[in-house]
Amino acid sequence: MTTADVAAPTAAKTALEVRDVSCAIGRRTILAGVDLEVRPGEVLGLVGANGSGKSTLLRALAGVRPAARGEVVLDGVPLSSMRSRERARRIAFVAQEEAAPADLLVVEMVALGRVPHLRASGGMDDESRAAVEEALRLVDLEHSAQQPLDRLSGGERRRAVIARGLAQGAPLLLLDEPTNHLDIRHQLDLMRLVRSLGKTVVVAIHDLDLAATFCDRIAVLHDGGVFACGTPDEVLVPHVLHDAFGVLATRVTHPLTGRTHLLFSHDEREQHP
Numbered sequence: 001m002t003t004a005d006v007a008a009p010t011a012a013k014t015a016l017e018v019r020d021v022s023c024a025i026g027r028r029t030i031l032a033g034v035d036l037e038v039r040p041g042e043v044l045g046l047v048g049a050n051g052s053g054k055s056t057l058l059r060a061l062a063g064v065r066p067a068a069r070g071e072v073v074l075d076g077v078p079l080s081s082m083r084s085r086e087r088a089r090r091i092a093f094v095a096q097e098e099a100a101p102a103d104l105l106v107v108e109m110v111a112l113g114r115v116p117h118l119r120a121s122g123g124m125d126d127e128s129r130a131a132v133e134e135a136l137r138l139v140d141l142e143h144s145a146q147q148p149l150d151r152l153s154g155g156e157r158r159r160a161v162i163a164r165g166l167a168q169g170a171p172l173l174l175l176d177e178p179t180n181h182l183d184i185r186h187q188l189d190l191m192r193l194v195r196s197l198g199k200t201v202v203v204a205i206h207d208l209d210l211a212a213t214f215c216d217r218i219a220v221l222h223d224g225g226v227f228a229c230g231t232p233d234e235v236l237v238p239h240v241l242h243d244a245f246g247v248l249a250t251r252v253t254h255p256l257t258g259r260t261h262l263l264f265s266h267d268e269r270e271q272h273p
């Protein structure tokens with residue numbers, strides 16, 4: 001992936017407000033009374049144990065699964081009052097798992113990101129073609145553009161789906177575990193790319209070290225709500241990590257970079273399998 005020459009941020013900054021949002025699946029409440037502010041141009045990480053509601057919250061932020069209660073407000077406009085085409089121009093959502101026809105070409109998958117921009121006359125204009133090319137280049141897949149998706153590895157397919165989100169050209173990017181399936185180099189490249197875009201980003205991520213390195217702020221989901229929210233140094237602290245994940249965390253300083261990293265171990269006072 002090429003990140004060294006990513007264009008300087010030009011995207012309009014956009015802000016998101018989550019006001020007293022509750023999300024339910026069937027009769028079960030997954031999240032209750034969530035308040036969260038996503039500031040213009042920041043990268044906000046969503047972390048939490050499996051099942052803590054990260055994907056559920058991202059779907060509510062994307063308007064894919066509207067909140068059962070409360071409001072998500074994008075630049076002062078409630079999502080519930082936006083037409084889906086307008087929403088898709090302003091919010092790009094890359095879900096955790098996406099099914100796509102196996103014989104779809106990579107370039108065709110990425111071009112789907114341009115659908116909200118197509119005119120009634122149909123067809124891709126030069127701007128859309130350029131956006132697709134640029135997105136493929138950013139995720140290092142320009143040489144695989146004409147491959148069917150089922151000929152790609154899991155990590156390459158993941159990058160193709162992320163390229164579709166980039167091609168969409170929306171100022172707000174919602175990413176659900178974008179580094180899943182990626183090798184360590186591509187994980188670092190992708191997170192660096194995400195930071196360099198100048199967009200407002202909300203990213204659900206399991207790797208707390210990546211979150212600490214690349215996110216401006218982190219929200220920890222636990223017990224049906226936002227348990228802690230702040231800078232990585234404020235939030236990724238032993239007592240929060242113990243309560244949210246049930247592990248012991250030790251902060252250590254990298255001997256070369258001086259950055260803080262986290263080491264984890266079981267809390268031996270508890271029963272573990």
Ligand SMILES: Nc1ncnc2c1ncn2[C@@H]1O[C@H](COP(=O)(O)OP(=O)(O)OP(=O)(O)O)[C@@H](O)[C@H]1O
Pocket residue numbers: 025030048049050051052053054055056057
């Ligand atoms: N389609 C569904 N039907 C019923 N329950 C669901 C469904 N999708 C999610 N859930 C439940 O909602 C809760 C939150 O799930 P969600 O996927 O939002 O968590 P998550 O934090 O993203 O988890 P993970 O880290 O495992 O991806 C979980 O308990 C899950 O079992």
